């Protein structure tokens with residue numbers, strides 16, 4: 001199978017960066033040749049998360065076509081939020097939790113979206129459906145992304161599915177999610193403004 | 199929860215009609231108030247299938263808005279293949295296996311598509327993921343839809359996922375799928391032309 005790049009939206013937030021890493025990990029286990037990349041540098045909050053779980057930031061790319069013909073999108077679908085040369089690329093997989101707009105394909109594809117507070121919640125379900133074990137580091141990234149998108153389960157987009165995922169992931173990651181969540185959200189506010197409010 | 203209608207595309211084929219019945223069954227088990235309907239009468243092949251498994255044909259509707267505000271789509275997403283007043287409706291769920299084109303929503307939704315030969319194959323996976331038992335009748339409808347869309351697993355769109363589903367469903371439905379499949383495909387060709395080639 002040809003290599004594919006996996007990435008979140010432009011001006012990536014914690015979910016966009018972590019979901020790319022999580023999905024690349026899952027897809028590798030399922031036999032795909034993938035690399036998680038990002039369309040921008042991590043913001044302060046995301047740096048805190050990556051540091052916390054000893055995870056390198058994904059390589060930043062400006063374009064994907066020079067490297068691959070096919071890509072996998074996480075945490076977005078709208079072309080104007082995606083990589084600059086998205087119209088030259090074949091999107092084979094999308095995992096998201098946003099509305100769908102201006103997203104067109106020529107061929108059938110894998111598309112998985114659920115109306116939940118964070119795409120890492122959807123990915124958590126997908127690991128379980130495929131019985132792929134969630135390592136502590138990946139659980140930490142998932143937990144952080146859900147805390148980030150739902151503002152520690154307080155935002156109106158939060159669902160029971162997100163809450164349940166946070167409880168289970170906190171056990172795997174061995175983290176007190178209330179305590180950790182506050183520290184993480186604080187880390188994101190001490191410097192520049194949050195890049196993406198969802 | 200408000201009632202929703204579940205339906206396949208216009209000029210429905212076996213998959214469009216059976217998938218609506220299958221998905222309505224699953225969603226009811228998951229707590230939704232739903233009714234499977236259709237956008238046209240069953241063709242000869244589908245009549246044979248419904249008869250074979252003692253299943254009533256879904257009620258045919260011209261419009262959905264007079265009855266509901268929200269709908270669930272199966273086996274299609276493109277508006278021009280959907281119900282005539284689709285633009286007045288809120289699409290909350292889509293389960294499909296086609297490309298995505300001109301499909302836009304205002305809000306996040308449940309969207310599940312996989313590049314396989316038949317949407318009933320995707321629904322078969324979803325029953326298993328949610329551990330909802332597949333009754334013999336539903337298994338028979340799923341089996342028939344996959345045989346119909348993939349021309350008894352011969353069409354180029356056929357995947358191993360479809361083949362595996364047919365084997366398992368044949369056991370549940372207690373049917374010899376080769377023998378049954380030939381009879382079913384024959385029933386579809388003896389009168390009017392096939393309405394939808396996929």
Ligand SMILES: [Mn+2]
Nearest residue numbers: 013015016075
């Ligand atoms: Mn995001």
Ligand SMILES: [Mn+2]
Nearest residue numbers: 015075118119
């Ligand atoms: Mn998100």
Ligand SMILES: [Mn+2]
Nearest residue numbers: 211213214273
């Ligand atoms: Mn069809």
Ligand SMILES: [Mn+2]
Nearest residue numbers: 213273316317
């Ligand atoms: Mn179909």
